[in-house]
């Protein structure tokens with residue numbers, strides 16, 4: 001029986017403080033396959049965000065390698081990787097205009113040129129996140145932190161990634177909104193078993209609700 005390589009894999013991954021010798025991440029080995037929802041957990045300052053940024057190829061690494069579907073990701077592979085693996089930081093980038101402008105903007109990016117804005121699907125996602133169609137006309141400048149997170153998340157989901165990497169996506173949401181957003185993301189993953197999710201969280205109750213597996217960090221290394 002042949003087994004497919006994992007979607008994303010880190011082998012002996014290390015990252016130092018830029019310009020210094022001190023390690024931020026040390027000898028990280030992890031992998032995630034389609035169908036999985038991996039929670040990265042650990043105390044404040046343990047390196048969760050640094051790890052997610054490294055895995056999403058946003059920061060250079062100083063040791064080891066990152067593989068996508070079994071192949072090391074080279075600079076030339078990054079656009080293709082970004083089409084399939086979307087990373088969302090805790091405070092998302094929001095552009096001028098309305099929420100709708102922000103959702104349409106994903107399609108103006110060359111790497112996603114074959115996709116079209118699907119209003120019905122967007123409205124369904126908004127409803128799932130506890131908003132409605134009127135939210136599309138809201139000025140982006142007036143969005144709260146939590147509303148910006150919802151906007152960025154829906155912008156990512158409508159791009160049909162294979163892997164979604166989320167850094168505390170509910171950090172600015174009230175408990176009800178957070179639960180709704182958790183369910184929206186879990187539903188997205190469960191709709192297709194080739195999809196996978198990495199979710200940084202420091203909330204054990206949330207991890208129990210969303211994750212199929214955990215990866216615990218402590219001082220930049222996997223917790224024993």
Ligand SMILES: Nc1ncnc2c1ncn2[C@@H]1O[C@H](COP(=O)(O)OP(=O)(O)OP(=O)(O)O)[C@@H](O)[C@H]1O
Pocket residue numbers: 017018024042043044045046047048049050051202
């Ligand atoms: N570029 C950098 N230069 C120096 N130190 C850094 C750099 N980036 C991150 N750090 C440090 O690395 C440690 C881990 O940071 P990180 O943001 O990954 O923590 P975290 O586990 O996500 O914490 P939190 O739960 O508070 O979000 C912190 O001590 C942080 O100050």
